[in-house]
Amino acid sequence: MQALYQWHMAGQALSVIEAEFQADYDMSNVDKEFFHDLVHSIPAQLTDLHGLFEKHLDRKLSDLDPIELCLLRMGSYELLRRIDVPYKVAINETINLGKRFGATDGYRYLNGILDKVAMECRAVEVAAERGKSPKPASDAE
Template sequence: MRREARSFALQALYQWQLSGNTLNEIEAQFRTEQPMEQADLGLFAELLHGIPAKVGELDALLSPCLDRSLDDLDPIERNVLRMGAYELAHRLEVPYRVVINEYVNLAKTFGATDSHKYVNGVLDKLAKGQRRAEIEGR
């Protein structure tokens, strides 16, 4: 259910970025037009509304982990990285390995050919800062 929510949230954020429609309009459209019966709707809404609300914070977390500007990234990669950063920073109940795996898989599904490798490297660097205690087993 969470995997489905993440997938729909990525698509909704992409639509928001390109269309200029409001988040509420996009959420309503997805809830009525997409087969979301198997999705965790709470997570979908949290990601859809939480990421734009914290975009400055997320970009600041990601920037030191990147080898280029966020603006130079493909919109899918940018959204996948922001979503991963959001979960690493704000959903501490989700193990960091699960977060990285979920977003690498989304990059494989929706991103360019090798974008999943880039996403993996960036989120791994970010996790080392955001989840140090978890990684070290403390």
């Protein structure tokens, strides 16, 4: 999240940010392939990611707190593209980062939006977890 925030705020090259993180932080417990994927794929897919969550916002995208925006991008990316990450894990990791770095109750906002994104991207997985049949795509909205 911090690397994505740095890219969002400073506009530095992604390869520079990635190299700085590897040089400046202890990444011995970090899945470096996953980190690389997030850092490079999220900025490349902003239009798709914004399209997933923007319709659920109660404000303009430009009015979002930068941390909330970065977290929504990351959570939405994991829900859309990282099927290897269970939807609950993707949402919970995002919420935990929101609690750590975001505004006091920002994590609640993130949870509500990402829950809706999960119902769109992972309808079968969400329904199975909740013990229900998934709604047809035309009924999801």
